[in-house]
């Protein structure tokens with residue numbers, strides 16, 4: 536790497552924090568002054584603001600996206616022995632939430648252009664044990680929900696959307712998380728709307744699902760000290776809620792910044808043989824939680840190495856599809872060739888809302904040289 540060039544991380548949170556530092560500090564001080572750290576006014580207000588933004592009746596703030604999936608599965612009635620159709624090309628928590636109930640994740644292969652569930656393959660995997668579909672709006676690109684909902688209706692299946700990577704993303708104008716029976720969001724710090732610690736949220740239009748998740752997040756009690764069932768402690772901290780409320784005011788602007796950067800990358804990378812930039816279907820407003828390209832010809836690892844030598848961060852999401860992880864590898868599954876292939880080809884490039892064009896130029900130049 537040239538001594539004059541600075542390093543480029545895969546994600547730089549410092550610019551966005553710098554832009555709103557005063558507002559963040561005021562919000563944090565407000566919580567310190569109130570000394571109300573659990574289930575205070577910020578949690579309540581954040582839930583209302585997100586529900587309104589999503590166009591859903593209920594948003595329930597939780598401790599993580601993983602808990603949003605687990606408590607969501609619980610509310611939707613997942614039971615031991617059930618089968619749940621999902622994607623193997625995701626973060627482990629998606630499958631983990633299903634397995635938590637001693638239910639079976641049934642992995643269906645993905646579409647190589649959207650990286651999301653291949654809906655043409657779903658129906659063949661539905662059995663009499665299937666009770667739910669758990670689609671993931673991977674990298675911020677919405678799943679094609681109309682055909683998925685049609686299948687769910689035909690087979691009487693519930694749909695829980697994994698929206699951990701898709702805050703603000705839309706499907707035909709509707710926000711992801713407002714389409715199935717429930718949506719599960721993560722506020723992990725690197726997410727498009729990220730806290731300064733763990734956080735999550737369950738969204739739904741159904742009063743009884745919302746009520747169940749609210750009850751489960753406080754030890755299965757609707758009324759304090761009158762526990763009705765075994766729940767968990769999964770409250771979002773008041774401090775995190777206050778921070779998220781500040782960042783939430785900027786989410787559309789920041790998602791637009793990511794989209795601008797993605798379009799700029801795509802214009803440049805389209806000209807390079809052996810590189811396939813991500814595409815966004817007409818039905819989605821992609822929010823590019825990740826900008827993930829495919830590098831053909833077995834060159835992905837060499838390109839990543841070259842980027843690293845030039846001081847440029849990149850990440851492989853995901854190097855091992857879920858069905859190949861030690862936890863699932865012994866279990867039977869159908870062939871999943873696209874997921875297997877893409878796990879050797881994908882590379883996520885630096886992206887954040889205010890990333891400069893000079894940075895994008897540097898990244899694309901290194902890639903062009905590395906694949907030639």
Ligand SMILES: Cc1ncc(COP(=O)(O)O)c(C=O)c1O
Nearest residue numbers: 599600601626628699721722723
């Ligand atoms: C697709 C997906 N599902 C679920 C999760 C779990 O979210 P969390 O880390 O907040 O528990 C994540 C986040 O890492 C994710 O990317």
